[in-house]
Amino acid sequence: MSNTVSIKWLLARLYEPDLVVADCRFWLNDAQAGRQKYNEEHIPRAIYFDLKEDLSSPISTHGGSHPMPEAEHIAKTLGRAGLSQDDRIVIYDDNNGMYAARLWWTLTYLGHTQVYILEQDFSAWKKAGFPVTDEQPIVVPKTFEARPQEGLLVDIDYVRPLSQRLSGQTQGKDTNTEHAGNTQIGNADTAASTVLIDSRARNRYLGLEETMYSKAGHIPGAVNFFWQDVLTETGSLKSKEQLEEHFAGLDKKAEIIVYCGSGVSACPNILALKQVGFENVKLYTGSWSDWISYEENPIATGEESIG
Structure with missing residues (x-):
């Protein structure tokens, strides 16, 4: 069901x-x-x-x-x-x-x-x-x-080394990418084994503005899928066909870590991912508000790509 x-x-x-x-x-x-x-x-x-x-x-x-x-x-x-x-x-x-x-x-x-x-x-x-x-x-x-189900939630100790690995992977990548949804998708044949998704509005992800917290930008290595983009104009979840297209650049075998500002608006993205068969989906519960509470954590701005 x-x-x-x-x-x-x-x-x-x-x-x-x-x-x-x-x-x-x-x-x-x-x-x-x-x-x-x-x-x-x-x-x-x-x-x-x-x-x-x-x-x-x-x-x-x-x-x-x-x-x-x-x-x-x-x-x-x-x-x-x-x-x-x-x-x-x-x-x-x-x-x-x-x-x-x-x-x-x-x-x-x-x-x-x-x-x-x-x-x-x-x-x-x-x-x-x-x-x-x-x-x-x-x-x-x-x-x-x-x-x-302990595997469904992750914390800062899980995300910090993941961010270091993902941001290292993205440095020096070919900038010729194909746009899919809200995210720049690289070579689909080399999709990352783990993807970090930022669910906030695009300007917040890019670091152009921050409407709720003291620091703007995103966790290094994260890509952006705005949570409201999984919804129809009436606020219902889009059809499975539409969601499949929306997440077409993601590997269903990948581990997907989703975050937002405080671990709330990430959840519709998780719902949508689960709806179309992504099984290994986890929530970074503290999300951006937790990440920036550690002064030593780096902050990224601009676009990033998968893989």
Whole structure:
């Protein structure tokens, strides 16, 4: 089954007992807005997860601006909200799936296999005339067993030597490259065994501007695939054919490490990669905000190529 479901699919199964609906609406410029909007109206039976309060651990010197909580900690949060490994979980937001994808990847990391993202957002659900409510669901706490898939997350100690290797590979490469999507692709026959993907907007990757953090640029060796480019104009994930074309320059046998600013908007890219058969995909959880917290880490600007 796909990692996404349609609003009609959810409507038809909304009251099935093993189905849990999760609302992840959030806005960085107003941290209370998501909770407020949920209290005003939401999909019936939906429970709310807050990016900062529920899906991130407290910020420290390193680890990024939305650190992933320890597996047992997030498992307790999920259990208190009435989730278990036996439930089917459908997640939505009103933010092009960015925060829904963060919870999807968190649950995937914890070993949950029946978790899906609503293909369209809450606004699409409401526009279709489907039911909404302000009633808070009755939550019966459960035990959510954490089964962490350790290979799905990487940290600075993994990325730093990888960056050194990749940036060394790219130095002195032939500049005659073929443009594919947002990335300069070199010789497809010599695709790198590991690819580091920066999911942020192109100007941020190139170092032309930085809208959120103190330093502009990207991790040396990284290539750019902007996360919103995997979406249609309505905010749904593009078709598998479109995604295959988008990622055509990547080797499906390669290890793919994905990052963004804080480990959130990288997740739609991971969803899209998984949707078209990339199996060895990992999240650098701290992402750019963690990378620049180490003064000794180098920063690259401009374009880089794969292979």
